[in-house]
Amino acid sequence: MTHESELREEYSKLLRGFLESGDERYLYDIENISKEFVRANIGPDYILEAHLNTLNKIVSEFPVDKAVYIYNKASEPLFNLMVAYATAYHDYIAMNEERYLREKQLADELNDANRNQEMFISIMSHDIRSPLTAVVGYSGLIQKWSNDDEKIKRFAEKIEMTAMEIDRMIESIRTYSRVKKGNSKEDFDEIDLKVTLSEIFEFLDEKIQVHGTKIERRYRTDRDYMALGTEFLKNAYLNILDNAIKYSPKNSIISVTLDDTGSDLKFGVADHGDGVPDEMKEAVFERFTRNDKCGIKGSGIGLAIARHAIESHGGKVWIEDNPGGGCIFYVTVPKA
Amino acid sequence: MSDAEETIPIKDEYAIVAARSAGKTISSKCGFGLVDQTRISTAISELARNILVYAVTGTVYIREVAADGKHGIEVVAEDHGPGIVNLDLAMTDGHTTGGGLGAGLPGTKRLMDEFDIISAVGEGTTVTVRKWL
Numbered sequence: 001m002t003h004e005s006e007l008r009e010e011y012s013k014l015l016r017g018f019l020e021s022g023d024e025r026y027l028y029d030i031e032n033i034s035k036e037f038v039r040a041n042i043g044p045d046y047i048l049e050a051h052l053n054t055l056n057k058i059v060s061e062f063p064v065d066k067a068v069y070i071y072n073k074a075s076e077p078l079f080n081l082m083v084a085y086a087t088a089y090h091d092y093i094a095m096n097e098e099r100y101l102r103e104k105q106l107a108d109e110l111n112d113a114n115r116n117q118e119m120f121i122s123i124m125s126h127d128i129r130s131p132l133t134a135v136v137g138y139s140g141l142i143q144k145w146s147n148d149d150e151k152i153k154r155f156a157e158k159i160e161m162t163a164m165e166i167d168r169m170i171e172s173i174r175t176y177s178r179v180k181k182g183n184s185k186e187d188f189d190e191i192d193l194k195v196t197l198s199e200i201f202e203f204l205d206e207k208i209q210v211h212g213t214k215i216e217r218r219y220r221t222d223r224d225y226m227a228l229g230t231e232f233l234k235n236a237y238l239n240i241l242d243n244a245i246k247y248s249p250k251n252s253i254i255s256v257t258l259d260d261t262g263s264d265l266k267f268g269v270a271d272h273g274d275g276v277p278d279e280m281k282e283a284v285f286e287r288f289t290r291n292d293k294c295g296i297k298g299s300g301i302g303l304a305i306a307r308h309a310i311e312s313h314g315g316k317v318w319i320e321d322n323p324g325g326g327c328i329f330y331v332t333v334p335k336a
Numbered sequence: 337m338s339d340a341e342e343t344i345p346i347k348d349e350y351a352i353v354a355a356r357s358a359g360k361t362i363s364s365k366c367g368f369g370l371v372d373q374t375r376i377s378t379a380i381s382e383l384a385r386n387i388l389v390y391a392v393t394g395t396v397y398i399r400e401v402a403a404d405g406k407h408g409i410e411v412v413a414e415d416h417g418p419g420i421v422n423l424d425l426a427m428t429d430g431h432t433t434g435g436g437l438g439a440g441l442p443g444t445k446r447l448m449d450e451f452d453i454i455s456a457v458g459e460g461t462t463v464t465v466r467k468w469l
Contacts, residue, residue, distance in 0.1 A: 024353050025353045027356065027377070028349070031378060031381055079374050080374055080378070084378055087378060090443065091442065091443050094442070
């Protein structure tokens with residue numbers, strides 16, 4: 001016998017018991033069985049059918065006047081059943097909804113974790129491979145020039161620097177993972193964006209020289225632009241500026257602005273490159289999307305990380321067209 | 337004014353039936369119709385069952401009450417069980433620790449007009465519900 005027909009049989013017995021004795025006990029048992037109906041996912045139409053079938057069978061055993069009395073009396077257990085059924089069903093829906101929300105939240109967290117992991121693997125395999133190539137290359141050169149102390153010293157220095165670069169990358173991955181987990185309070189410092197920018201220009205100096213880029217600072221140097229930020233926010237600005245230099249024609253001008261008139265600090269970088277078409281303005285912040293241009297190095301991961309970092313500081317980043325050609329990257333972060 | 341009153345010690349399922357029955361008798365006497373009588377007896381079942389499941393034994397008091405010109409029925413379910421550790425959670429739809437179809441508490445609250453719960457961990461739980469005519 002299936003569970004459905006068992007429950008139906010059971011209900012028939014209880015209904016008959018109540019109609020014959022009028023005992024409250026049957027109503028209590030009917031209340032309990034109604035929960036079983038909900039649990040077994042048996043619909044009210046099916047229960048009603050079971051009720052009517054049983055009732056008809058019982059009624060057929062009695063003369064007409066008694067039959068009417070039984071019919072009337074049978075409304076009470078049915079009503080009890082339906083109230084208990086509806087109450088249990090209401091609980092059941094609420095329980096499922098809560099479970100669904102909980103599962104959805106877990107699934108989202110898991111997806112996030114997976115995406116992060118993929119990103120780490122990407123960084124590892126793409127960005128760390130190129131400095132490693134340098135390490136291998138210089139090691140080979142040391143073996144080849146094993147008699148030339150001067151050369152060996154220079155190559156060893158290169159290897160040391162490259163190793164330190166790898167270390168910085170690993171550190172940034174760790175920071176990134178912390179940023180994604182939610183910045184802890186101690187990671188935040190008050191930073192003056194004007195100072196941060198100066199540090200970045202110094203860091204990028206060689207690249208700026210090689211590219212012949214002219215940096216135009218369009219903000220006041222006698223003023224503080226204070227924000228609450230982590231090392232990772234600084235890296236995001238670095239990344240965007242690095243990007244602008246990379247995508248600009250040689251010997252062109254890049255304008256950098258800082259605006260503190262609103263509630264946020266707005267940073268802008270305008271270049272005179274080829275610009276970013278509208279359909280790519282969002283996509284460049286996804287991983288491995290690059291506004292394809294031959295001869296440009298990088299794994300296409302920098303802007304994705306930058307956006308994560310900026311957003312985790314409560315900020316925004318987006319691209320607009322530069323009226324004079326090229327594009328403008330904007331970054332806003334809340335003031336400190 | 338309120339003369340109908342019943343005290344039912346809850347120690348097994350038969351006692352739940354007795355409490356239901358008493359609830360129905362008193363609510364009918366108060367003048368509640370069949371729909372409300374069913375609501376009240378379903379609520380009493382839930383409260384008494386909670387006692388049985390969580391506290392093993394307890395007491396259900398059912399009485400006619402009058403207040404602020406209103407007239408109705410009051411059910412108090414009292415036990416000296418473990419108490420409810422997280423009241424907010426117990427009042428959440430679908431939450432259960434007793435292996436039921438979700439705690440009867442939210443369902444009970446919906447069936448009645450007033451619902452009060454006092455619970456102390458290690459001391460017990462008292463649930464008071466009222467329905468007005």
